Amino acid sequence: MAAGDRFEVLVVCTGNVCRSPVAEQVLRARFGERFARFSSAGTFALVGQQMPEQAQELARLLGAEPGPLHAPRLIDASMIEQADLVIALTREHRGEIVRLLPRANRFTVTLREAARLIECLAAAPEGDLDLAPLRTVPVPDALRALAPMMMAERGLATPPTAADDDDVVDPFRQAQEVYDRSGEQIIDAIDRIEAALRRLAERA
Template structure:
């Protein structure tokens, strides 16, 4: 199913087989929905790239391995996804070397980025500025939840764990409230560190050399360290 077909299926005349109003279903465009029969996660993180086969699934499987025990759901999508494709061998090798679960990494299948997936996310981590722009154009109200992953890491690097935890504690309440408060604190770090726009992107390695794959991972993995630190501070 394409994005257009899914949107047409949501038209009023196509609602005969709609799920109950209290059922939360996020389509994956691989022929089956993702029903929320599983317990709701405390937080949801979405990673986004172009084809959803290299950068964003690498980020997904690594973050999932680090954060799943905290109840955090991590998934990914592509702005021009190669729907149904898995991670290419170089990306899969990098994932395994970085500690990803082999079964999770091998099971990945690319899917399109659509509005319900964005709307479900507490944090959207784009792999490059073009993907961040794409997300915000699709859902402008997600502007404050959307960063490139390296931009997020750069901003977070100037926010101590203690300050992040204090921001979360001040918000109290649910994990979503705590995390939203920490996201505001991260965003408030803008202007405190020098930046070059290109440095906020993770290079696209698709169909390029093994050296480019390694460079892409070297840009991505340290950024994920900061994401993990901030999430743990918010949920502490």
């Protein structure tokens, strides 16, 4: 399958050395890249640096194999334009993305918010959700159709208890316990997204 035929997911944090590459690598390990392609960038990328060893170890613990040649990239509007879905690690990152490309508001979501929204979509009553058309199109196109359906749940999903419950904590230059908490937040969201996708697939 040509690269352009895959569902493009861009993951964004600040420095592109901890949260976004870890999430990118775990998503790739979890879902593969037959139908989707995962990349990452930073709003204030530490270009020329590598993932800290703690971040690499975190990716391994979460089931990924961190690439030794990960190169932090500074996000720009063209990267956002090419994505089908942009996953920010915090609401602040989401705001920066939308400032670069205002129409990205329609396809940019934080990782933890995505888990809430897709769970809400998967729990929709049988008569409210018509997934049958997704069976007749290639998987990347089904994902492109599913993404706006997920985003439309913003007005329906139960809001977080606290606003920062939609953020993943930044572990850069922090103690190991902060790396652990960041990893727990990332893997919890990805686990929930995968489970909800499986439920939706069973209903299609």
